[in-house]
Amino acid sequence: MRFRHRAAALVATLALPFTGLVALAAPAQAAAGATASYTKTQDWGSGFEGKWTVKNTGTTTLSSWTVEWDFPAGTKVTSAWDATVTNSADHWSAKNLGWNGTLAPGASVSFGFNGSGSGAPSGCKLNGGSCDGTSVPGDTAPSAPGTPAASDITDTSVKLSWSAATDDKGVKNYDVLRDGAKVATVTGTTYTDTGLTKGTDYSYTVQARDTGDQTGPASGARAVRTTGGGGTDPGQPGSKVNLGYFTEWGIYGRNYHVKNLVTSGSAEKITHINYSFGNVKNGQCVLDDSFAATDKAYTADQSVDGVADTWDQPLRGNFNQLRKLKAKYPHIKVLYSFGGWTYSGGFGQAAQNPAAFAKSCKAVVEDPRWADVFDGIDIDWEYPNACGLTCDTSGPAAFKNLTSALRTEFGSDYLVTAAITGDGSSGGKIDAADYGGAAQYLDWYNVMTYDYFGAWANTGPTAPHSPLTSYSGIPTAGFNSADAIAKLKAKGVPAAKLLLGIGFYGRGWTGVTQSAPGGTATGAAPGTYEAGIEDYKVLKNSCPVTGTVAGTAYAHCGTQWWSYDTPSTIAGKMAWAKSQGLGGAFFWEFSGDTANGELVSAISNGLK
Known part of the structure; x- marks a missing residue:
């Protein structure tokens, strides 16, 4: 890749005038360590190509090198090859790559860059010493200290x-x-x-x-x-959590990126992000889509901080954008979520050796390339000792054993959480695993109080997919938020460890003539990405609300029938969550919201 970039720069300037040598530091005759010299190899008026050459003039091998210099205002590097080039204002620094840092006595290496402006470099330093070789330290730079x-x-x-x-x-x-x-x-x-x-x-x-x-x-x-000021640290005891799921794959068809959290105003209002999903394979946590997570290059206008990625920087993709987001909004904490509907099949094997599973998860979360990005781990097992996409038969103790191992491995400095079923029916999924016993190891549960009803029952009856309470005619008893929360409390889960779930989407049927819930249908309503499901940002205009039932909204337009939450119904749900002493709320997922984040705002305002 580095050679392709370099070649492109050279081809673009082949026919342009070649300038003379601009020597910043001539090689020393009796060098004590190493020298660095600069030449301007091409100049096309509006820009130029420069080259630095580092030579080991000492008697011992040089294990790494860093060249520093100052450009006058208005002159800057626009692209570089064979070195990692960074800057702080007009002070520039170039560090060797993994393959060209070692220089034997007498050996030399060059790196180049394209620049704009007409200035020349000054104040050259090589490994912190003079570029003329008279005072170059032969040592390497120190390592990074631990996170404070x-x-x-x-x-x-x-x-x-x-x-x-x-x-x-x-x-x-x-x-x-x-x-x-x-x-x-x-x-x-x-x-x-x-x-x-x-x-x-x-x-x-x-x-x-x-x-x-x-x-x-x-x-x-x-x-x-800091304390005082009428607030507490988000996510700490005594405050309310406002957590959103950010989907790894959303950068593709949905074109939703970390920067959207900034432009929508949502970053100021959330407390936590669950990055979803890591995969669970062979009983271990693994990275899923490395291109999206660590490799995708963002241009300046796409990036959180307005700075473009370079082709050779150690970390790009969503993880680097999340790092930039946390620097801009230091109150946000990010958890790496593993599993989900599609990847939950691996948890059964993980439950056979919980300690090994936990160790693998920590290795991914603490990978040195992105260890500063994540503040914890979230497990989304759908569903322990019950059926989701596949059926699990690990037994009622498996979930507790897994969470215990995670807490032991991650310790008290990390958040450890889990997304769990909202099935409040008698003998249902909440009853299938020891959620009460596992709660002692977790900071909170994300209770998935949505997807109770939908067009997988293609002829109906129509019913809201996220009812807050039961109502007359509800198709299945216990399929509502209030019953699920009550059942979890009865099993000994503290209210403060329960987050109420909100869907930023609706579920719907077609072939429906009845406006009120309980009507018959002929199948799933059409959706942008999947039949029977559509984002709130679309539905609020394409099928406006007809009425409310059980604390949520429904809409009948033509032959389609949809249910979804609105800012108004979310306000009601947040008031209920506070009255129950819950720890806050979470939602699936950011890209379903409007461009100005009106649903995130509704949660934030409702939790105050």
Whole structure:
């Protein structure tokens, strides 16, 4: 890939004038370590091509290199090859790739870039020392410190602590960064930040510096909200959770991306995101679609922070966009959700060795390429000891055993949650597994209080797919939110560990003549992606609400009959959730909402 990009840049400039050599640092005659020299190889007026050459002029092997320089305002790198090039304002840095960092004595390597503007580089540094080879440290940059932990949080201060970085020549000190800006340099692995504003969100990272003044990569980010200000840290005890599912595959046909959470205004109002779904294969958690998760390149206009991905950066895709989202909205916590309707078949094998399953899940969540992205794990097993897409026969204790192993493996610093059935019928799916016993290991349950009725019963009777309560004529007793929540409470699940589920879509039939629920049908109504199901953002205009039943809405238009939640019915459901002492609400899923996030807003407003 790197050669294709380079070739494209060269072909575009072949016929343009060739400029002379611009030497920033001539090779030293008695070099102590290494040199870096620059040439402008092409110039076409509005832009240019530059090349840096790094040469090991010392007597020992150079294991890595980083070239730094300053450009005058208006001059910048637009694309690069054979190095990872980054910048902070007008200060630029180029670091070797995995394959070209090692230089034997006398060896050299070059990397190039296309640029815009007319300025020349200045202030060159190689591995933190002079580019003329007189003071180049021969060591490598330090490793990233551990993600800082936060304690002793007050209205105006927070204590941070982190595990030490490593370096071959020793770590000199650490830079503490708040919201990306350095606030302190310390020699130890703790720091108390003061002078903060109460009730405010902050994001902290730490970078190590070695004895040669090389800085290493930043640690993972730690989100902190100071106390006071009339609020608490979202997701912590005493606050309400507003969690949405973000689907990995939504970037394709639905064209829904992480940036949509920003443009819709939803990012400000949610507390948690469940990234769905990781797969469960051979009893282990595995990444499902690596292109969507880690590889897809985003242009500047598609990206959360307006910065385009480069072809050679270590992480792209949804995970990198979520990382950027968390930097912009540090109150948001992200969980990696495994399973779902399609991938739940693997949980039966996982239940045969819960400890091995939990270990595999943590390995995925803590992959060093994206360890800072995830704050926990969610298990969506549909359904333990019952039937979903396939039927499970693991027994009533399997779910409890699995959640116990997850908590043991992940510990108290991670969120561990589960999406579970909303079947409140006697002898139904809630009765099939030990949800009461498993609750002690989980932060909360996402109770799927939707999909009770739909066009899989193709002749009806028509019924709302997400009734809050029972009603006269309901096709199946116990198929409603109130009965499901009551049954879970009766099994010993604390109300604060229960989240009410909201669907951002409707389910519908066709061939219906009766407006009220209970009518007959001839089949599933047409849908954009699947018959019998349609997004709220479509239905609110294509089939407006006719009436309400059992705390939700229904609509009869022509021969179609749909049921779905609206901002008004969501307000009623949130009031009910608060009256029950529930921990909050969750929804499936973001892309069904309007472009201005009116359903997310309804949940947020209703939980206040």
